Amino acid sequence: MTQQQNLLDLKELRVDRGGVTVLDIPSFSLSENEFVSLIGPNGAGKSTLLLSLLGLMKRQTGSVSYRGRLIDSQADWLDLRRRTAMVLQEPLLFDSTVFDNVASGLKLRGLGRAEIKTRVATYLERFNLTHMAQRSARKLSGGEARRVSLARAFAVEPEVIFFDEPFANLDPPTRQALTEDMDRIIRDRGIAAILVTHDQSEALRMSQRIVVMNSGRIVQQGIPAAVMNHPVNEFVANFVGMETVLEGEVVSNRDQQIVVQVAGRELDTVGDEQPGTQVYCCIRPENVTVSVSHPDARTSARNLYPGRVAEVSSMGPFLKLLLDCGFPLTAYVTRESFANLELSEGKEIHASFKATSVHLIRRRAA
Numbered sequence: 001m002t003q004q005q006n007l008l009d010l011k012e013l014r015v016d017r018g019g020v021t022v023l024d025i026p027s028f029s030l031s032e033n034e035f036v037s038l039i040g041p042n043g044a045g046k047s048t049l050l051l052s053l054l055g056l057m058k059r060q061t062g063s064v065s066y067r068g069r070l071i072d073s074q075a076d077w078l079d080l081r082r083r084t085a086m087v088l089q090e091p092l093l094f095d096s097t098v099f100d101n102v103a104s105g106l107k108l109r110g111l112g113r114a115e116i117k118t119r120v121a122t123y124l125e126r127f128n129l130t131h132m133a134q135r136s137a138r139k140l141s142g143g144e145a146r147r148v149s150l151a152r153a154f155a156v157e158p159e160v161i162f163f164d165e166p167f168a169n170l171d172p173p174t175r176q177a178l179t180e181d182m183d184r185i186i187r188d189r190g191i192a193a194i195l196v197t198h199d200q201s202e203a204l205r206m207s208q209r210i211v212v213m214n215s216g217r218i219v220q221q222g223i224p225a226a227v228m229n230h231p232v233n234e235f236v237a238n239f240v241g242m243e244t245v246l247e248g249e250v251v252s253n254r255d256q257q258i259v260v261q262v263a264g265r266e267l268d269t270v271g272d273e274q275p276g277t278q279v280y281c282c283i284r285p286e287n288v289t290v291s292v293s294h295p296d297a298r299t300s301a302r303n304l305y306p307g308r309v310a311e312v313s314s315m316g317p318f319l320k321l322l323l324d325c326g327f328p329l330t331a332y333v334t335r336e337s338f339a340n341l342e343l344s345e346g347k348e349i350h351a352s353f354k355a356t357s358v359h360l361i362r363r364r365a366a
């Protein structure tokens, strides 16, 4: 794979608000075509980081470079903002038609009337808004208004796009439809993106990299499966919820009975995904059963793997077992089961879980 050029590079950023340091980031970068999600609890500094990357936040220290060039004048910041677009949780539409709202960024950038008309028509169509072009933006539902704000952002054909919880409070089907539309355009046009989200499924589905923030700092970043399966500390482990997340590829689908290939093994699950689809298989630790002998073949669990206990750690009333079954798998057992089964690190076991316990999330190709 060729080395991708960094689009954005941020160095030594410190932001103080009300005498308190709310952001302290030694470095952060975004590559060409990359999709990064920022996750973290309320107040972690995610929105402040987005605003800082665009020079929209007063900072104590820090520099931003774009395509290797330091941004060091007001004209440079304006040029950077012209190449980017931002979508916020609030659609912030002005009191005019849907068409005018989508056209607004293009007028600001000085495009001619004919070009604006064509461009707006293209993006209204891509976001399924053509039939409401002349509707008042004031009379839209929450989901429609978000669609308009997305169309407006994409219409300027940005090189980088920033999303600050653009789908919060939308019902799951609307959210799913919007993320799919957005994902398609991002891939088609090779746009780099940073998404702030509280929805980890969304972060998994969309991103090539997840950045976990807490108290103004980046505490971990990496490919989604690495962050989910190998949290660097207790904070990240608690925050990401400790589900097992495995990268795989669907190899067959017969009447929605799906087989996914994961690290050379086959996993049975259910769903609509077709062969060739890249997916994450998410398995909650409470759905994994551990036994020391081969369990009765008549169990309803479709997935059964020999393995061994790689690591044991305490989780209050439970013990958390990290199992090595050729792929990592996390399971919870009670202290009583742990003693009865005479489990210990290194012990050989069988792990099983039902096909219906595997939650599939489509994954962006690397």
Ligand SMILES: Nc1ncnc2c1ncn2[C@@H]1O[C@H](COP(=O)(O)OP(=O)(O)OP(=O)(O)O)[C@@H](O)[C@H]1O
Pocket (backbone or CB within 6 Å): 017, 018, 022, 040, 041, 042, 043, 044, 045, 046, 047, 048, 049
């Ligand atoms: N105007 C302000 N004055 C003082 N402190 C502020 C101000 N705005 C934000 N902060 C503080 O900066 C920190 C980072 O806030 P920020 O909004 O970036 O967090 P976030 O991770 O985006 O949170 P959320 O998930 O709640 O949107 C928080 O501690 C917040 O209280």
